[in-house]
Every structure is written in C-alpha cells, then in structure tokens.
Amino acid sequence: MNRKIIRIDEELCDGCGNCIADCSEGALQIINGKAKLVKEQFCDGFGDCIGGCPTGALTIEERDAADFDEQATKAYLFQTQGQEAVQRMEQAQTKHQPVKEPLPFFPSGGGCPGSRIQEIKTDHPEQPVTADNLPNVLPSELRQWPIQIHLVQPGAPFFRNKELVIMNTCGPLASADVHWRYLRGRSVVVGCPKLDDTSNYATKLGEILKEQTIPKVIIVRMEVPCCGGLTMIAQDAITLSGRDDLILQEDILSLDGQVKSSQIMNVSQPIYQGVRR
Template identity: 55%
Template sequence: MKRKIIEIDEDLCNGCGECIVGCAEGALQLVDGKAKMVKEDFCDGFGDCIGTCPTGALQIVEREAAAYDIEATREHVAQMGDEALKKFDEANAEHEAKEQSEQENPKMSGCPGMQVRMKKADEAKAKAKAATGEISGQVIKSDLEQWPIQLHLVPPTAPFFDGKELVVLSTCSPVASPDVHWRYVRGRSLVVACPKLDKTEGYVEKLSQIMAQNDIPKVIVVRMEVPCCGGLSMMTQQAHAQSGRADLVVEEVTIGLDGELRGTKQL
C-alpha cells in the first residue's frame, strides 16, 4: 500500500540517537552509527521523531510500504517496559485524534509545522489593528537592538552578545506571537534559526562558540509547538554541552500556534 512513512538520509544522520528517543513506536534503532528503520509496519508515519533530529536527516515521504500494524507494534514496545508502553499509548491516542481531525478537515492534514491555520476574521482584524497601533493611536516600535540576527551571519564575538541574555529564536515565533518582541527580544541579544528549512551544518559549533566566548548569563530558546521546532532546542542543548559553561542557565519557551505562551522549562 502507498502511505506516509519516515525516510532517513544517512549522509545527514550523525548517529546521535535522538530520533530513537522521539519515536514512541520503537520503529528506529542505531545500526553501525546510523539511524535505521527496524520494521516498516512499526512506523505510523506521524513523524514525532523529526523534531528531535538536529541535522534534518528525517522526513516524511509517501511511498509503497507495509501497512502500520498497531497490535504488533504495541507488543514490540511492551518488551521495552511499562514506561515505553505508556508513552506509546499516549502517542497513539494523540495520533488518532490528529487523524480524526484530518479526516474532518483534509486541508489541515500533513506535517503539523506545515498545516494551514486561519483565525476568525474579526479576531484577526482586531489583533492586526492592535499590532499596528491603530487601536491605541501609537506606532509600536521594534525592540531589536542588533544586526545581523540570522545564525549563519552573526560573528561569535559580536559585542552585542557580551553581558546579555541570549535568545535562540525560531523563525516563526515572532510572526505567530506579537508578544515576542517585548517579552523576549527587549534588552537581549538574539540569533534566529529554523531547524527544518535552514542548512544547519555548523549551527551547534557556532552556538557553542557564542556561549563560550561571551559573558552570557542565560540562554532562552523560543520555539513553536510544532515537532520540527524541537530541533532548535536539541541544537542549543548540544551547544551548551560543547561550550563547557556549567554555570549557564538554558530555558525553553514554547509558543502555541495561536500565538499564546504554552509553557517554560529548563533544558
């Protein structure tokens, strides 16, 4: 049958194993230092593993593949212990809900990070007026105090990093939430990156240099709630480890697709 399934680019895979942790179905394992599919019928094609990959080696494709076998997969996961089985059942419930939603609204199907979402017209207009200052009669100015901001372009020893908290900002966050500037950009230095669409080679190394070579008291990852954005947190964690900065606090802030703050946690 033709269906959605995970495909792994071995040239991009660095063998970190994070995708294996992210796969609740136990469909992946490391073989000779590379992530491999254990059995096609263990992969449900929802792609929870994609957001954990720091190199972009995983993607969802549609091709001829064995049908997903939920009963065989559950038996396979049960061999890994109670926690693994609990994780599987929770993921399965979430996937069933997504599948039901996609059947009811086919336009919302596909990768969560690529789904088209629209606000009600009145709500969108009101927020647009507020963002432009039309309601208050004031023009809202940018809180950005530096340039460049793209991670590819910033020099690790740029003076705007020293002595300030660093924000590692996903590309979509400031568009999704009008609060990002005053809440996270104001008074801080920042770098902007997208773990799904950027060429991320060298990102971990550059981030680790920025952390190691500047007096940065705290790093805040501001990401969207879609799975692919998890790669930004993963790269930041790896950079933190490489920097040798045991004193550095690293937090993750998640922005919902409605622009609201979902939560904050320490990495």
C-alpha cells in the first residue's frame, strides 16, 4: 500500500550520522559511509530523523511500502539496543498520536522539531500596538546594510575591527534582546541553514573572515536541530579562511528567546561542506 516513508538522497548524504541518533525506531544505519533504510517496516514515516540532517539528504515521500510494524520494531530494538531503546521509541510514538483538538487552519509541521506547531505563553500584555498605543521604542543597534549572507560582500568596511555575529533568521523574532545583546558594537550576517541555498555560505564567510581584524565569530541559533547547520557552516568557513586565531562561540536560543546555552567551540574539525541545493 502507499504510505509515507523516508527517502535518502545518497549524493547529498555525507554520513554524519545525525539521522541515526534522531530515529527512535532504529530504521537507519550508516553503511559504507551513507545513511540507509535497513527495513521498511521499521520506518514510521513521521520524519523525526530529518531535522538533524545538515545537507537536506532526507525527505519524506509517499510510495508503495510495507506497513510500519510497531511490535516488530520494538523486538528489533530490544534485541539490538536493549529496553531503554524500546522506551525511547514508545516516548517518540506518543508525539505522533492524533491531537484531541485538531487545528484545521494550520499544517501539522510533520515530524521536524523546527516545524512543529507550538504556542508560547508569556506574562506580557498581548494588546497589539496601534497609532493610539505607541510605546517607547528602543533604538536599533544595527550599523550596516546589507545583512543577508547572500548579499554581503567580503571586504566591506563594517566588518573591520569588530566581532562577527552569524545570526539565524528566527532569532530576532524569538528574542527581544537580540539588538543589545548581540548587535551592539558588532557586525552581523543573517541566514537560515534549512531554507536557504547554503551552497556558497562557507566559502563567502571564509572570505569575510580573512579580514585579520575580526577577532571572534558568534553563532546565534535556535534550539531546533535543523538550526545546527549554521554552526557547521561557520566551522568550515573558519577553516577556509586559513586563520587559526579566531574564537568561535555558539549561543543557542530557546523558542521563548532565552539564551539556553553559550559555549566556545572547537574550530579544528570542520564538519560541513555547504551542499544544500
């Protein structure tokens, strides 16, 4: 019968293994350096494995395939990974149960964590701003144009003698603190590792980072897995720049705009090659 099931483009797959970790059903394995679907019956077709793929090699297609066999999958997991793996699968499956109150006007977002529908509750007033309700506005800290990675040019004067922020496109909407926390006194470029054509991002950023007066790169990304590609691109860019004196910091924002973690990264092992097409 026709059903939704994972499809792997082996030309795009770089064998990173992120999808293996994200697949709670154990349906995928790295074989000869490429992700493979080991058995159709083990794939539930919800696509939890897609979000962590940095190259876009994984998609969901609808084709003739054997039905997902939950009991056979549990038996396989128990035999190969133990009871904890079975429990992880059961927890993952609960996410895909039908919601009690359907949302007819919004897509479900599939299994990708970055597309999953969520409502973020706050204690702030929700009254929209109108001409009769104008609050005091904080001044912008942006001191350059353009900012999109496709549009900025290496050698632009606003990169000199400043730390460079590589910002995901969702961050400025998720966090009201982005301007004073990240843009003040720094240069910035903006991109989305999931939806942009990132094939030239590492190369362009590498050319920008050849500017010797840039002391540090700060990645600002969301906590969803697909946003991790931004850090991978930056690691490659630093390698392509030929510099060994740059500091790379990664800040991860939660969906409600809080800084969930901040760490200095190891830039000696590039792990991305900008192949999204």
